Amino acid sequence: xxxxxxxxxxxxxxxxxxxxxxxxxxxxxxxxxxxxxxxxxxxxxxxxxxxxxxxxxxxxxxxxxxxxxxxxxxxxxxxxxxxxxxxxxxxxxxxxxxxxxxxxxxxxxxxxxxxxxxxxxxxxxxxxxxxxxxxxxxxxxxxxxxxxxxx
Amino acid sequence: xxxxxxxxxxxxxxxxxxxxxxxxxxxxxxxxxxxxxxxxxxxxxxxxxxxxxxxxxxxxxxxxxxxxxxxxxxxxxxxxxxxxxxxxxxxxxxxxxxxxxxxxxxxxxxxxxxxxxxxxxxxxxxxxxxxxxxxxxxxxxxxxxxxxxxx
DNA sequence: GTTTTTGCAAACCATTTGCAGGGTC
DNA sequence: GACCCTGCAAATGGTTTGCAAAAAC
Numbered sequence: 001x002x003x004x005x006x007x008x009x010x011x012x013x014x015x016x017x018x019x020x021x022x023x024x025x026x027x028x029x030x031x032x033x034x035x036x037x038x039x040x041x042x043x044x045x046x047x048x049x050x051x052x053x054x055x056x057x058x059x060x061x062x063x064x065x066x067x068x069x070x071x072x073x074x075x076x077x078x079x080x081x082x083x084x085x086x087x088x089x090x091x092x093x094x095x096x097x098x099x100x101x102x103x104x105x106x107x108x109x110x111x112x113x114x115x116x117x118x119x120x121x122x123x124x125x126x127x128x129x130x131x132x133x134x135x136x137x138x139x140x141x142x143x144x145x146x147x148x149x150x151x
Numbered sequence: 152x153x154x155x156x157x158x159x160x161x162x163x164x165x166x167x168x169x170x171x172x173x174x175x176x177x178x179x180x181x182x183x184x185x186x187x188x189x190x191x192x193x194x195x196x197x198x199x200x201x202x203x204x205x206x207x208x209x210x211x212x213x214x215x216x217x218x219x220x221x222x223x224x225x226x227x228x229x230x231x232x233x234x235x236x237x238x239x240x241x242x243x244x245x246x247x248x249x250x251x252x253x254x255x256x257x258x259x260x261x262x263x264x265x266x267x268x269x270x271x272x273x274x275x276x277x278x279x280x281x282x283x284x285x286x287x288x289x290x291x292x293x294x295x296x297x298x299x300x301x302x
Numbered sequence: 303g304t305t306t307t308t309g310c311a312a313a314c315c316a317t318t319t320g321c322a323g324g325g326t327c
Numbered sequence: 328g329a330c331c332c333t334g335c336a337a338a339t340g341g342t343t344t345g346c347a348a349a350a351a352c
Binding site: 096 | 265266276288
C-alpha cells in the first residue's frame with residue numbers, strides 16, 4: 001500500500017466503507033513504513049489528538065491484514081508487529097535494532113522449489129509458508145558502537 | 152530431544168537442576184512429538200494428577216526453549232505452540248489439521264545461499280531467520296473427506 | 303546448608319467484544 | 328434511509344510474577 005486511496009479502493013471492492021478513522025490509520029502506517037505495533041499507533045493517535053480508540057486500531061489492522069495491505073508478524077520475542085506490504089511479495093528482513101523492515105521479492109524461484117522438495121520428502125501437501133529474516137539494517141550497522149562492543 | 156536425560160544434561164551444563172516437575176514436563180513432550188500448547192500440557196498434567204502448576208509449565212517451556220530443545224512457534228492464527236526439536240535443524244512443516252509437525256533438514260544449502268543474496272540485496276547483516284511451512288500431513292490427506300468437500 | 307525451583311493466586315498485557323450513538327454510501 | 332463503523336469500557340485469555348514452602352545439589 002502506498003496511499004490511503006489504495007485502501008479505499010480495496011475496501012470498496014470488498015463492499016466496505018472508507019471512514020475517517022480508517023484513513024487516519026492508513027496515514028499513520030504510511031508515515032512509518034517500517035514495523036509498528038498496535039500500541040504504538042494507539043499512542044500516536046492519542047498524542048496527535050486523533051481520538052481513535054484502541055478497538056478501532058485493532059479492527060483496522062485486522063482489516064488491512066485481510067486485504068493483504070499489511071502483514072502481521074511475530075517477533076522472536078513473541079510480540080506482534082505489523083508491517084506494510086504489497087499484496088505480491090511476502091517476505092521481509094526485519095532489523096532487530098530499529099525495527100525497520102524491507103521486503104525482498106527477488107527471483108523467487110529457489111523457495112518454491114525447496115517447498116516442493118519438502119513436500120516430496122515429508123509427504124505433506126504444502127499450503128502456506130512464512131519466512132522471516134532478522135538482522136541489522138545498514139543504518140544501524142553504520143551507527144553501531146564502533147569498537148565491536150556488542151553490549 | 153529424545154529423552155529426559157538429554158534435558159538433565161543440558162540443564163546441568165547450564166548449572167541448573169533437574170527436578171521432578173521438569174522431568175514430568177519432558178516426558179509429556181516426548182509422548183507427543185507433534186506440536187502442543189502450554190494449555191494442553193497443563194490439562195494433561197491435571198488429568199494425570201501430576202500436580203504441576205501453570206507457572207511451572209510455562210517456566211519449563213521457556214527454559215527448554217533457551218536450551219534449544221523445544222521451539223516456540225506462532226501459528227498463523229496468532230496462537231503459540233511449542234514443538235520438540237533437535238538443536239541442529241530448525242525448520243518444520245506443520246499440519247494445519249492435526250498439528251503434527253515434522254522437521255526437515257535436507258541438504259540445506261539453498262536457504263543459506265538465499266540469505267546471502269538477501270544480505271547483498273538489502274545491505275542487512277542477517278542474524279537469524281525463521282521458516283515455517285504449513286500444510287496437510289500424509290495421514291490427514293488420507294483421512295480427508297474423500298469427495299473433495301473441503302468443509 | 304545454601305541455592306534453585308515450585309505452586310498458588312493475583313497481576314499483567316495485548317487483544318476482543320457488546321452496545322448505543324454517529325457516519326457513510 | 329439502511330447499514331456499517333466507532334468509541335468506550337468491561338471482558339477475555341494467555342502468560343508472568345511475588346512469595347513462602349519444598350526440593351536439589
